[in-house]
Amino acid sequence: MSDSYHVHETDSEESGAGDGETDAEGTGSAVDERIEDREDSSVTPSDDEDLTPSIQEVPDSRAVIRAEELSVHYGEEEALQPVTMGIPEREVTAIIGPSGCGKSTFLRCINRMNDMIDAARVEGSLRFRGKDVYDEDVDPVALRRRIGIVFQKPNPFPKSIRENVAYGLNIQGYDGDVDARVEEALRNAALWDEVKDQLDSSGLDLSGGQQQRLCIARAIAPDPEVVLMDEPASALDPVATAKVEDLIADLSEQYTVIIVTHNMQQAARISDKTAVFLTGGQLVEFGDTNRIFENPENQRVEDYITGKFG
Numbered sequence: 529m530s531d532s533y534h535v536h537e538t539d540s541e542e543s544g545a546g547d548g549e550t551d552a553e554g555t556g557s558a559v560d561e562r563i564e565d566r567e568d569s570s571v572t573p574s575d576d577e578d579l580t581p582s583i584q585e586v587p588d589s590r591a592v593i594r595a596e597e598l599s600v601h602y603g604e605e606e607a608l609q610p611v612t613m614g615i616p617e618r619e620v621t622a623i624i625g626p627s628g629c630g631k632s633t634f635l636r637c638i639n640r641m642n643d644m645i646d647a648a649r650v651e652g653s654l655r656f657r658g659k660d661v662y663d664e665d666v667d668p669v670a671l672r673r674r675i676g677i678v679f680q681k682p683n684p685f686p687k688s689i690r691e692n693v694a695y696g697l698n699i700q701g702y703d704g705d706v707d708a709r710v711e712e713a714l715r716n717a718a719l720w721d722e723v724k725d726q727l728d729s730s731g732l733d734l735s736g737g738q739q740q741r742l743c744i745a746r747a748i749a750p751d752p753e754v755v756l757m758d759e760p761a762s763a764l765d766p767v768a769t770a771k772v773e774d775l776i777a778d779l780s781e782q783y784t785v786i787i788v789t790h791n792m793q794q795a796a797r798i799s800d801k802t803a804v805f806l807t808g809g810q811l812v813e814f815g816d817t818n819r820i821f822e823n824p825e826n827q828r829v830e831d832y833i834t835g836k837f838g
């Protein structure tokens with residue numbers, strides 16, 4: 529795999545509304561029952577509890593991304609304590625944890641979106657296919673073509689549906705059949721059938737759920753290897769959320785998907801692996817989603833999942 533990245537668009541970050549509570553239908557599983565036991569949120573974790581991390585190893589042959597002692601400070605504040613973990617290729621990895629625990633900070637390290645925050649200081653290493661993305665010879669804009677991102681609030685450009693999806697291709701000077709790539713991206717984003725007769729209408733005329741799938745089509749049109757999603761469904765209604773969740777499952781056949789979510793049912797439904805960050809920016813547990821939700825090793829993770837705090 530070449531480490532020379534090509535030039536591509538820079539997405540602007542949106543901080544959107546929504547608190548992550550919007551939810552599609554539950555799965556009715558034992559995992560759901562445990563999560564739905566989140567009635568009592570009055571227990572505050574004690575500092576004495578064991579916080580020895582339990583991090584599942586991902587072999588080099590499976591890891592597309594590897595963080596080694598990766599930490600982030602904003603000024604004097606440590607937002608992310610040193611994280612060491614691998615993220616497996618072509619799986620969905622969910623990142624969960626209470627508000628302010630560093631989920632978005634970690635996600636933004638992966639395609640260097642933290643570069644845009646003056647106060648952010650990143651230490652340690654973050655390797656993408658073996659290459660440290662913070663090496664001096666890495667072009668962050670080109671990196672973001674290989675590691676796309678979808679934000680919480682749908683943010684289509686005030687352009688036609690076709691232009692939205694073709695945007696990244698045009699920026700990178702793609703000289704193939706742009707219309708074919710636009711169709712393929714819209715099909716992969718499960719939006720083609722709904723928009724194929726209105727490709728020249730504004731992307732802003734679509735519903736919120738359609739706009740978010742348009743943003744996903746825009747992110748995958750340049751054919752990235754990794755798609756980062758920062759609470760992609762939290763501003764959507766349950767029907768639109770279910771469509772985006774179905775889409776994420778399909779995307780993982782082709783892409784590595786890393787999704788930050790506040791919604792634990794969603795994490796349990798759609799992810800293969802789950803990383804749990806807790807207050808203070810510590811990665812406390814990482815492993816197979818079923819195991820984390822059914823039998824977490826760490827008491828604080830158990831308490832968080834069953835609603836005793838968070």
Ligand SMILES: Nc1ncnc2c1ncn2[C@@H]1O[C@H](COP(=O)(O)OP(=O)(O)OP(=O)(O)O)[C@@H](O)[C@H]1O
Nearest residue numbers: 602607625626627628629630631632633634645647
């Ligand atoms: N641009 C910034 N400048 C300064 N501090 C920041 C900035 N962004 C985040 N922080 C701080 O870093 C810590 C982690 O924030 P982050 O947004 O990564 O958490 P999060 O788990 O994604 O939270 P939420 O679930 O509420 O979105 C918080 O204490 C937050 O206040």
